[in-house]
Amino acid sequence: MTAAALIETRTTCPYCGVGCGVIAQHDGVQITGVRGDPDHPANFGRLCSKGANLHLTTLPEVAQTSRLLTPGMRVERSAPMQTVSWDSALDSVAERIAQTVAEHGPDSVGIYVSGQLLTEDYYAFNKLTKALIGTQNIDTNSRLCMSSAVAGYKATLGTDSVPCSYEDIDHARVLFISGSNTAFAHPVLYRRIEAARAANPDLKIIVVDPRRTDTAAEADLHLPILPGTDVMLYQGMLHIMLWESWIDRVFIDARTEGFDQLKAQVRNATPAEVARVCGIDQAALLEATRLFATQGPTLSLYCQGLNQSADGTHKNAALINLHLATGQIGKPGAGPFSLTGQPNAMGGREVGGLANLLPAHRDLSNPAHRAEVAAFWGIDEVPTTRGKTAVEMFEAARTGQIKLLWIVCTNPAHSLPNQQAVHEALSTVPCVIVQDAFASPATLRYADIVLPATPWAEKDGTVTNSERRISRQRAVLPPMGEARHDWLIAAQVAQNLAARWGRLQRGFAWADSEAVWNEWRELTRGTDCDITGMSYAMLDAAPQQWPLREGEATGAARLFTDGRFHTPSGRARFVAQGYKPVADRVDAQFPLALTTGRLRDQWHGLSRTGLVPKLFAHAPEPRIEMNGADMGRRGLREGDLVAVESRRGRQVLPVAASDAMRSGQAFMAMHWGEEYLGGAGTHGVNSVTSDAIDPVSRQPELKHAAVRVSKLDLS
Numbered sequence: 085m086t087a088a089a090l091i092e093t094r095t096t097c098p099y100c101g102v103g104c105g106v107i108a109q110h111d112g113v114q115i116t117g118v119r120g121d122p123d124h125p126a127n128f129g130r131l132c133s134k135g136a137n138l139h140l141t142t143l144p145e146v147a148q149t150s151r152l153l154t155p156g157m158r159v160e161r162s163a164p165m166q167t168v169s170w171d172s173a174l175d176s177v178a179e180r181i182a183q184t185v186a187e188h189g190p191d192s193v194g195i196y197v198s199g200q201l202l203t204e205d206y207y208a209f210n211k212l213t214k215a216l217i218g219t220q221n222i223d224t225n226s227r228l229c230m231s232s233a234v235a236g237y238k239a240t241l242g243t244d245s246v247p248c249s250y251e252d253i254d255h256a257r258v259l260f261i262s263g264s265n266t267a268f269a270h271p272v273l274y275r276r277i278e279a280a281r282a283a284n285p286d287l288k289i290i291v292v293d294p295r296r297t298d299t300a301a302e303a304d305l306h307l308p309i310l311p312g313t314d315v316m317l318y319q320g321m322l323h324i325m326l327w328e329s330w331i332d333r334v335f336i337d338a339r340t341e342g343f344d345q346l347k348a349q350v351r352n353a354t355p356a357e358v359a360r361v362c363g364i365d366q367a368a369l370l371e372a373t374r375l376f377a378t379q380g381p382t383l384s385l386y387c388q389g390l391n392q393s394a395d396g397t398h399k400n401a402a403l404i405n406l407h408l409a410t411g412q413i414g415k416p417g418a419g420p421f422s423l424t425g426q427p428n429a430m431g432g433r434e435v436g437g438l439a440n441l442l443p444a445h446r447d448l449s450n451p452a453h454r455a456e457v458a459a460f461w462g463i464d465e466v467p468t469t470r471g472k473t474a475v476e477m478f479e480a481a482r483t484g485q486i487k488l489l490w491i492v493c494t495n496p497a498h499s500l501p502n503q504q505a506v507h508e509a510l511s512t513v514p515c516v517i518v519q520d521a522f523a524s525p526a527t528l529r530y531a532d533i534v535l536p537a538t539p540w541a542e543k544d545g546t547v548t549n550s551e552r553r554i555s556r557q558r559a560v561l562p563p564m565g566e567a568r569h570d571w572l573i574a575a576q577v578a579q580n581l582a583a584r585w586g587r588l589q590r591g592f593a594w595a596d597s598e599a600v601w602n603e604w605r606e607l608t609r610g611t612d613c614d615i616t617g618m619s620y621a622m623l624d625a626a627p628q629q630w631p632l633r634e635g636e637a638t639g640a641a642r643l644f645t646d647g648r649f650h651t652p653s654g655r656a657r658f659v660a661q662g663y664k665p666v667a668d669r670v671d672a673q674f675p676l677a678l679t680t681g682r683l684r685d686q687w688h689g690l691s692r693t694g695l696v697p698k699l700f701a702h703a704p705e706p707r708i709e710m711n712g713a714d715m716g717r718r719g720l721r722e723g724d725l726v727a728v729e730s731r732r733g734r735q736v737l738p739v740a741a742s743d744a745m746r747s748g749q750a751f752m753a754m755h756w757g758e759e760y761l762g763g764a765g766t767h768g769v770n771s772v773t774s775d776a777i778d779p780v781s782r783q784p785e786l787k788h789a790a791v792r793v794s795k796l797d798l799s
């Protein structure tokens with residue numbers, strides 16, 4: 085192939101929430117390479133190792149062995165999957181849903197989707213679930229990564245609105261990075277942090293993390309708090325700010341409410357007490373507080389370390405409290421900035437594709453909001469009660485309340501916590517429909533019906549990154565095999581159901597993804613995430629941040645600049661809530677605090693990065709990392725096979741010494757599942773993780789499990 089024959093198509097990386105612009109080089113049949121889009125404001129041409137190797141996940145020879153390419157069905161789980169026509173598969177899906185609803189009611193259906201879906205896909209599934217089937221039982225694997233951030237913003241700012249932009253990194257004088265190994269999980273954003281530091285040697289970086297990650301190792305100050313003690317740390321910082329008069333009294337009086345309750349609550353969070361509970365040095369605590377409060381603007385970047393917790397909502401709120409107390413929000417370089425893990429977790433939040441949300445940040449408990457959505461969709465009412473969230477949905481399947489699970493673009497038999505319970509649920513539920521581009525054996529094993537979907541290179545639509553920036557994802561190649569777009573599959577099942585039930589006949593007759601987008605953006609009119617001014621044509625010219633109302637030329641880089649918040653009073657709310665320890669406590673039987681996380685070159689359950697051999701060079705195999713002293717006490721040597729056991733399950737893998745953690749702690753990456761660990765029955769890190777959930781956000785505590793580690797007896 086000559087270089088002249090190549091075409092270049094602008095699109096967006098489908099991995100993390102940084103949302104980098106990618107230029108795919110191809111001949112219309114095969115993608116031969118990718119490069120960073122120099123004009124995309126998320127990355128300005130940079131790509132990380134995952135993004136730079138995207139084309140290698142699309143090679144025809146790779147796709148033939150990794151993709152789902154034809155619809156399939158089987159009469160029972162022990163029978164082989166038979167290839168069927170799309171008409172037959174779609175009719176069977178609709179038939180099974182109609183039958184389940186008729187026999188057990190709409191709440192017996194659960195639809196479990198993904199932050200990998202495009203906004204148009206999310207919208208179609210949300211409408212199908214809530215407007216047609218008549219249940220709020222749609223939830224997403226994004227529940228596992230960002231629902232505590234949503235709940236934290238709503239509790240304090242009154243709305244799920246990320247106040248900041250990536251450009252705030254360039255304006256900040258202090259970066260306060262909490263529970264985020266940005267260098268590994270958001271690599272291109274970390275390059276921006278490095279560039280900001282090179283341009284401004286006075287920029288101070290503080291990292292709060294139990295582990296000395298690559299991000300922490302480069303920080304000016306690392307606070308290695310004990311797992312789960314974040315709220316105590318933030319309350320201690322506020323205590324010091326009050327003592328030293330480092331708060332912004334004018335901002336507090338004019339723009340907030342609830343400060344007096346919080347002030348009373350942090351009275352006992354003295355530096356000595358906080359240092360004891362958090363296991364950190366008092367001098368470091370004082371210095372971090374001084375930098376945060378007096379050397380700003382301070383920008384907080386945070387992610388799963390706060391979110392994946394049974395107290396994640398309060399961790400988020402406690403950090404936002406610090407920004408409100410110092411007036412550091414709505415200004416260049418200042419604010420609380422949650423980073424999203426997945427490429428379109430934000431889009432899912434916007435369309436309301438979760439069990440407790442309505443489209444465009446409308447509130448499920450607000451009758452006027454429900455009426456607006458119902459009127460738009462042409463139905464009498466939307467279901468009023470919150471549906472089952474991720475962990476709850478599978479538990480409801482396990483206990484028989486949910487009779488049909490439709491799993492879209494995700495691999496819950498690998499990624500949900502407490503895998504023993506998840507596999508029991510998948511075995512128990514009478515009907516499992518799996519819709520995906522890639523064949524993930526762990527979940528596929530339970531499928532009664534398989535629907536092949538298009539992946540990144542073949543689909544068209546939009547995604548929203550961590551900074552509220554919406555970018556176009558464009559089809560580079562035609563669909564392989566018989567794969568169809570996710571939104572189209574949802575629409576075709578919906579049309580079949582609508583015909584059976586005699587309602588909403590024209591509600592899903594979209595011609596293409598742009599038609600879905602145009603309907604969706606109209607539903608945002610007048611809301612805080614109004615995108616009525618954002619057309620495909622505009623996005624084709626350049627990605628845009630929301631809100632962007634009809635008639636406006638550009639979106640908003642920064643929110644709350646006028647000091648008004650989306651609460652009834654217009655004031656931001658301080659949340660006063662005490663420190664709550666981790667749910668799964670260490671004890672003599674399970675003495676190690678295990679935390680989990682991402683590696684630099686891998687993505688989720690390896691369905692795509694696992695197709696690229698060179699991405700294993702950085703970390704060739706799964707392992708549990710432990711402090712050398714803990715290994716010595718157990719007679720363990722580097723590479724020994726060990727059994728890792730929790731109150732829920734067991735995993736076998738090699739051990740590696742690491743000085744990144746103090747004694748009593750351990751770390752495992754989230755990526756490896758049964759395909760890499762010895763087949764069915766080996767579930768990776770989630771064999772041992774806890775399914776304890778935050779009572780507000782319903783996000784599980786994937787960041788902490790109490791475990792014991794012992795040498796495997798191979799005799």
Ligand code: SF4
Pocket residue numbers: 097098099100101102103104127130131132133134135136270271272273
């Ligand atoms: Fe893709 Fe994230 Fe890497 Fe950017 S930083 S190239 S979005 S994986």
